[in-house]
Amino acid sequence: MKNKTVIITGASGGFGRTFTKTFLNRGYHVVATIRDEAKKSVLLEGLTPKEAEDMSFALLDVADEESVNNFGRFVQGLECVDVLINNAGFAVAGFAEELSMKEYQFQLETNLLGVMRVTNHVLPKMRKQGKGRIINISSISGLIGFPGLSPYVSSKYALEGYSESLRLELKEFGVDVVLVEPGSFQTNIWSSGTHMSSKAGSSHSPYFELFTGMNKRLQKDRETYGDPVEVAKLVLKVADKKKTPTLRYTVGKGVRLSLLAKRLLPWRVWEKIVLSQIRNKD
Numbered sequence: 001m002k003n004k005t006v007i008i009t010g011a012s013g014g015f016g017r018t019f020t021k022t023f024l025n026r027g028y029h030v031v032a033t034i035r036d037e038a039k040k041s042v043l044l045e046g047l048t049p050k051e052a053e054d055m056s057f058a059l060l061d062v063a064d065e066e067s068v069n070n071f072g073r074f075v076q077g078l079e080c081v082d083v084l085i086n087n088a089g090f091a092v093a094g095f096a097e098e099l100s101m102k103e104y105q106f107q108l109e110t111n112l113l114g115v116m117r118v119t120n121h122v123l124p125k126m127r128k129q130g131k132g133r134i135i136n137i138s139s140i141s142g143l144i145g146f147p148g149l150s151p152y153v154s155s156k157y158a159l160e161g162y163s164e165s166l167r168l169e170l171k172e173f174g175v176d177v178v179l180v181e182p183g184s185f186q187t188n189i190w191s192s193g194t195h196m197s198s199k200a201g202s203s204h205s206p207y208f209e210l211f212t213g214m215n216k217r218l219q220k221d222r223e224t225y226g227d228p229v230e231v232a233k234l235v236l237k238v239a240d241k242k243k244t245p246t247l248r249y250t251v252g253k254g255v256r257l258s259l260l261a262k263r264l265l266p267w268r269v270w271e272k273i274v275l276s277q278i279r280n281k282d
């Protein structure tokens with residue numbers, strides 16, 4: 001049987017790198033997209049010669065129109081694309097009042113418009129094939145809002161809406177659209193993958209106390225964050241499913257419970273819980 005082809009955006013680190021290894025291990029041909037050629041060597045580390053042979057690289061910055069157009073030409077040359085994983089992303093953090101529109105745009109260019117740009121280059125191929133699976137890596141932040149993260153949360157909520165519409169549009173063409181919604185996992189998004197607004201953290205800010213509480217919470221919880229392999233196994237399962245996958249898959253410690261609590265509790269109770277978790281600094 002011919003290898004299936006998967007395109008993975010943002011493959012240089014974090015989930016993307018783990019997805020790449022997991023799909024190669026399963027026998028897929030992986031098109032790993034990176035935006036910095038120097039990161040090729042990181043991805044090749046630890047691969048068997050057969051796995052390295054099954055992988056191709058493409059340069060892609062999803063926030064850059066020209067880069068995506070070049071990538072589109074590369075996609076045209078592929079025989080078939082079975083799975084597209086829109087994974088590339090990062091987080092802009094800060095408090096709404098202190099954020100500029102540029103910072104919101106910066107966030108949306110990658111996490112939302114980037115997904116739309118890439119998808120529009122892959123979609124015609126999948127539609128003509130009469131099959132394909134688009135897996136968008138959303139987040140629990142696409143279902144629950146958090147203070148200090150409104151750009152990121154907005155980008156993921158918008159991704160959820162986009163994906164719901166796209167799923168309905170593509171149903172009759174045999175192309176499935178799926179959202180994977182992870183909780184907190186140990187990747188670089190908590191360090192180099194977060195762009196902190198310049199005003200956040202200033203002791204003159206009215207949000208300083210909230211910021212300090214959030215930081216303490218983050219440091220305390222960080223070591224409990226999950227292993228990206230758990231997400232990779234789920235994404236592979238969704239890609240391999242014989243039956244049509246459902247729209248949403250959540251993954252991660254406490255995610256289901258949080259979603260259930262948010263759905264069932266009155267909002268006033270829910271917000272008290274969220275804020276008390278941040279303000280409780282012990």
Ligand SMILES: NC(=O)c1ccc[n+]([C@@H]2O[C@H](COP(=O)([O-])OP(=O)(O)OC[C@H]3O[C@@H](n4cnc5c(N)ncnc54)[C@H](OP(=O)(O)O)[C@@H]3O)[C@@H](O)[C@H]2O)c1
Nearest residue numbers: 010012013014015061062088089139184185187188189193
């Ligand atoms: N980790 C979590 O807890 C968590 C939870 C929920 C959802 N997610 C989502 O998972 C996805 C992957 O994030 P991660 O946690 O694996 O973070 P990560 O370790 O920081 O990896 C992010 C990847 O995205 C790439 N990237 C960022 N901006 C890009 C752009 N404009 N064009 C192309 N590639 C770009 C990065 O490339 P460079 O190496 O070039 O920077 C890197 O390969 C994101 O969509 C994120 O929102 C993560």
